[in-house]
Amino acid sequence: MYFEFIKIQILGILQYKKAFTLGLIAQLSSYGAEFFLLWIIIDRFNEINGWSSYEVLLLYALNLCSYALASFFLSSPSSRLSIMIKDGTFDEVLTKPLNSFMYLVCREFNSGYVSHLLLSIAAMSISLLNLHIxxxxxxxxxxxxxxxxxxxxQGAALLLTAIPSFWVVENSSLKDVLFFQVKNFIRYPLSIYPTFIQILLTFILPxxxxxxxxxxxxxNKQDFLIFHPLFQFLSPVFGIILFAIAYVLWLVGINNYKSTGS
Structure with missing residues (x-):
């Protein structure tokens, strides 16, 4: 049933093929320009703290690809949650005989991130080929x-910045700062930043x-800073733990939700 919601959402969007195509081109142009700006900076200086241009490109591609996958499901819910709570339409989510979280993320599936996914795949292919990996x-x-x-x-981060809407409705600045602004740091190798930033992006906002x-x-790099080489294998651990925490806090928010009565 959840996949049917996604299918319906995609079919609805495809009814307006020109709008979808224009949106796809706009997103590709925007992120493509960002990619080329990053490329020019790295290429101009040849390397950043021992990381070559294609290695930094791989960082960019991994970030963009995982962001696209997370945003397919959680970008719209995290952006619209405060609006839905404010105008009372979130009540409709809770009336369905389904898991409220799964229902919301599937119903609000956003196919607009296809461009991000395509660009990230292209960037990954270019970097892997040129690095001869x-x-x-x-x-x-x-x-x-x-x-x-x-x-x-990334999905946990989107969710965690949206959950405070159950208590503080207008909190869009939280997402801008803790997600979009802070995440800009990982466009470049973590080793170029001071120790405080390294710890922040490893343990607090990982x-x-x-x-x-x-x-x-x-x-085959050994740029682990003050941390252990084992950290290269810990992404699944942090991903599962963070998402589990986000989901538990979502349930806490649901239990504390007070309808507008509209």
Missing amino acids: SMSLIHILFFIVVILSGALI YAFINFYPSQFFL
Whole structure:
């Protein structure tokens, strides 16, 4: 049933093919420009703290790919939750004889992130080919695990920045700061930042596990800063734990939800 919601959402969007195509082109242009700006900066300086341009490109691709997967399901719910609570339409979610979380994320499935996914796949292919990385079966399987783990981390972050809406309705700035602004740091190697930022992005807001630590497994790098090399394998652990925490807090928010009565 949940997949039927996704199917209906996609079919509805495809009824307006021109609008979907224009939106796809706009997103590709926007993120493509961001990618080329990043490329120009890295290419101009040849490397950043021992990371070559194609290695930084891999960081960018892992971040964008996992963001796309997470945003398919959680971008719209995390953006619309405060509005739904404010105008009372969230009540409709709770009246369905389904898991409220699963119902909401499938009903609000956002296919607009296809462009992000395509661009990230292209960037990953370019970086892996130019770095001459031989991908064994183990490498391929771990690569998939890393992307899914990154999606769990990003999805948890989107959810965690939306959950306060159950208590403080107008909180869009929280998502802007804790998700979009802070996550900009992982466009570049974590080792270029001061120790405080490294600890922040490793333990408090563990975005470094989206790309920085796991990428070193494929690149055969030893840039683990003050941390243990084992960190390159911990993305699934952080992804599962963070998403579990986010889901538990979602349930707490549901239990504390007070309808507008409209």
